[in-house]
Amino acid sequence: MEGRANVKNKKTGLLYVILLLIIAAAFIPLPFYITRPGEAHALNPIVHVNGGDKNDTSTLMLTTIQMGPANIYSYAWASLRDYEEILPKEDVRYEHESEDEFSVRQFHLMDTSQQNAIAVAFKEADKPYSWVYNGIYVLSVFPDMPAEGVLEAGDRITSIDGRSVTSSKQMTDYVQAKKPGSRITVTFTRDKKNYKKTIQLRAFAELGGKSGLGISLADDRTLKSDPKVTLKADEIGGPSAGLMFSLEIYDQLMEEDLAAGLKVAGTGTIASDGTVGRIGGIAQKVVAADRAGAQFFFAPDDKLPAGRTDVKTNYEEAQKAAEEIDTDMVIVPVQTFSDAVDYLQNYSASK
Structure with missing residues (x-):
């Protein structure tokens, strides 16, 4: 009986060791990041322009991706799923950049993007602002x-x-x-x-x-503006929502309903001169926008360096993703903020 008890104890001990190893493996970081489709967030609750028009029937949305450090399990899971991407750490963080420094940089980029978005929208609406x-x-x-x-x-x-x-x-x-x-x-x-x-x-x-x-x-x-603009997007890092922020701010500044009752998503950085810039993870953002029921998706139509045939523009990547998921959502190429405004105004006028 004693021998059987010893064997049982050894098996139990082995199971505990295996269980601990399985748990420990989840805390061992790999030199990779995993990205996957995030969500499409309506901008009306996030952006507030004092005295602005809040009665629009349209919905403008920013799109996000989820990103985090990889462990052995998330790495294996991502390798089996569509629209989950495995990125080497050096493609995400600068050399010698800590996780905290990466977060600081992302939130600074987001803040800069917001300031540029306000400036671009106010300039288009001919409203005063200063730095x-x-x-x-x-x-x-x-x-x-x-x-x-x-x-x-x-x-x-x-x-x-x-x-x-x-x-x-x-x-x-x-x-x-x-x-x-x-x-x-x-x-x-x-x-x-x-x-x-x-x-x-x-x-x-x-x-x-x-x-x-x-x-x-x-x-x-x-940026100081009149009227004042408040953006509540503390949990969203990076600069890729710049275009959509500027569209929502402009929409609230103007009396007319810019998107005429439509659900419009998109992505792209925004420079202070209104240029829309390239972003990462656009295929995943197309998936997020489609899941949210967006009818249109603005994608940066960025210019590639001469001779670069190994990469696609953001617009081309978005088009490919839209075809793969068989969505009815219309992918719209834009190079500037004015391109996006003109598209929505022309679409509204044609209805």
């Missing part, structure tokens, strides 16, 4: 560099050596003009608190021996 400079936004701090342990991604630099900085270029020029080994005092804000720290500069071979801090940065500015 307010907030400082320099730290996107990342490279390891083993002078700024490591002093600055963090998300910090806003407001002055150097007591001098206000009005652009990232001005700061870069100032730092590079200093001799390697010299010290500068950086004033910055973090979590709404002010800090002042001294950093010793180092020569960088990549800069031809000029001084540097070892950070990547961007200008941080806020």
Whole structure:
């Protein structure tokens, strides 16, 4: 009897070990990210223009993808499913960029996209707006560099050596003009608190021996408009909703119903001059828009570099995905914000 009990105990112990290994495998990260179709979000609850028209019968929607680090199970599952993509980590994150720095960069891109969207819509509607400079936004701090342990991604630099900085270029020029080994005092804000720290500069071979801090940065500015625009999209990162934000803002600024009762989805970055830019994961966004019942989908008709035959434009990728899922949704190519506005106005006029 004792022998049988020992055998049973060994089998039970082995099962526990196997179970623990199965669970542990889920927490072992792989050097990949998994993306899959997300959702199509109606923009009317997200975008609010003070005094704007909120009685439109149409629905404008931004589209998203879901993305996260891969483990062995999500990797295997994604390899078997349509419209789930496995991306090498280096295709998603910059070299030496941490997960936190990646998140900071995505939300900064989203904020910039929102500001551009407001500017483009207000310019089209001939409404007043202006820019307010907030400082320099730290996107990342490279390891083993002078700024490591002093600055963090998300910090806003407001002055150097007591001098206000009005652009990232001005700061870069100032730092590079200093001799390697010299010290500068950086004033910055973090979590709404002010800090002042001294950093010793180092020569960088990549800069031809000029001084540097070892950070990547961007200008941080806020758009002030009349009427005021509020966007509640804190959980959505990246710049790809820019086009659809600008269309919703413009729609609320104008008296006429821009989309004339239609359900319109789309994607694309928006530059301050109204140019619509290329984005990633467009096939997955086409799937998300179709699931939400969109009738039209705006896709960037980006221009590829001469001689590039190994890639398709976003519009071509979207068309291919629409054919594969056999949707009735119309894929509309756009290169500028005005292209999208003109298409909707012409469609409304033809009804």
